Amino acid sequence: MxxxxxxxxxxxxxxxxxxxxxxxxxxxxxxxxxxxxxxxxxxxxxxxxxxxxxxxxxxxxxxxxxxxxxxxxxxxxxxxxxxxxxxxxxxxxxxxxQGNRFQRAIRTFGDVFVPIIPVLVATGLFMGVRGLVTQEQILTLFGMAPENISENFILFTQVLTDTAFVFLPALVAWSTFRVFGGTPVLGLVLGLMLVSPSLPNAWEVAGGTAEPLQFLGFIPVIGYQGSVLPAFFAGIVGAKVEKFFRKRVPEALDLIVTPFLVLLIMITLSLFALGPILHIVEGWIFDGTRTLLELPFGLSGLIIGFFNQIIVITGVHHIFNFLEIQLLENLGYNPFNPIVTAAMAAQGGAALAVGVKTKKAKMKALAYPSTLSAFLGITEPAIFGVNLRYGKPFIMGLIGGGAGGFLASILGLKATGMAITVIPGALLYLNEQIIWYIVVNLVGITVAFVLTYLFGFDEKMEENM
Known part of the structure; x- marks a missing residue:
């Protein structure tokens, strides 16, 4: 090599x-x-x-x-x-x-979240490992029971699993400032201000154990632990405000005046205008997502599993990062991940069928590594390199994704994290769900493989390439 x-x-x-x-x-x-x-x-x-x-x-x-x-x-x-x-x-x-306005907006959204995803992946893995080691069957192997787990150990795991979400606004604001040309450290501090311990904790307010502060008698002010949109838009506006002052403040005063004005203006705007409004919008988006995921008879898995990889082709799939973060933050688990995993595994199954059936050595050499890549959670090689070339394998992969997603929905699978799928994603299902997770993936792969092998690929298609 x-x-x-x-x-x-x-x-x-x-x-x-x-x-x-x-x-x-x-x-x-x-x-x-x-x-x-x-x-x-x-x-x-x-x-x-x-x-x-x-x-x-x-x-x-x-x-x-x-x-x-x-x-x-x-x-x-x-x-x-x-x-x-x-x-x-x-x-x-x-x-x-390039692309229409919506595509450009989603691409920018992706630019903001891609650097944050590794931290959220690690958090999900920590949750999965905690779920594994605290299972009664695992503890029994060491002669222990759940009540034997020390409070210090639980506290240690909470540090690992809660930190990224507690300070999520700081990560989002930092990355948004970076993408929109502001000074990232200003975004970081602005995000930390949004989760200041001086403000009523968002989770406590939601749980009814704390009340929002009331300004002017009608503006509710709370912390924004786990929120995304307030920090995201604060980052966009903040970066533009910083650029405005950088051009107008004399260089000798820029180091002192610009950060002062940016942080003063943005925390005021964020707490009294952007935050309250976007917090409501965030709630609407979450409610809509949850409604879709709670459709009866496995319809949510069927719909999402079938259409997910079509959305990947358009390049606007980064919006799913925001949806998954909301699910984890509000529910404590992620029912979207197992459905998407089935869709990705199915595209790998379709590419595998092409590799098995093709007589061209070059296509075999492309299909098999693409299949492995899909099983590791990256479907672009299978989609663009194999399945879309012939058209029908991609469609059979969509059907397989719908079948696997349907089963995932019926079984009620719930990931402990996000952003890793198929084989690596198994780490998110160590809390007694692992067998069903494997079954869901095998269903997606098998349906796509069989349909592609029987109806989605033949020698005539190769001759026309």
């Missing part, structure tokens, strides 16, 4: 050389390249490169899928070769012009 340095050189050559690269950046799984001339890109050559799991053109960018972790190393090697193009911020400005 080629080294990362060699792969980087091959990528640069395949996209038309350094002179054809307008800008280059990366997200969690993909290397994103904007080129001057699309005709100079050797599409087949890119897909033949080691570690490449698929490539496609979307939103004005040529996107090469490497997968989590790998993409960071390839990007580093590409930049080590002196390939810079434009800056990352300039690339974002160029990308903002």
């Amino acid at each position: 080629s080294s990362n340095e060699e792969i980087a050189k091959q990528v640069v050559k395949a996209v038309g050389g350094e002179e054809n690269i307008q800008s280059i950046a990366h997200c969690a799984t993909r290397l994103r390249v904007m080129v001057h001339d699309h005709e100079k890109v050797d599409v087949d050559g890119v897909e033949d490169i080691d570690k490449v799991k698929g490539a496609f053109y979307n939103s004005g960018q040529y996107q090469i899928i490497f997968g989590t972790g790998t993409v960071n190393r390839i990007y580093e090697e590409v930049t080590n070769q002196g390939v810079t193009g434009t800056t990352k911020s300039e690339m974002k400005e160029e990308s903002k012009q």
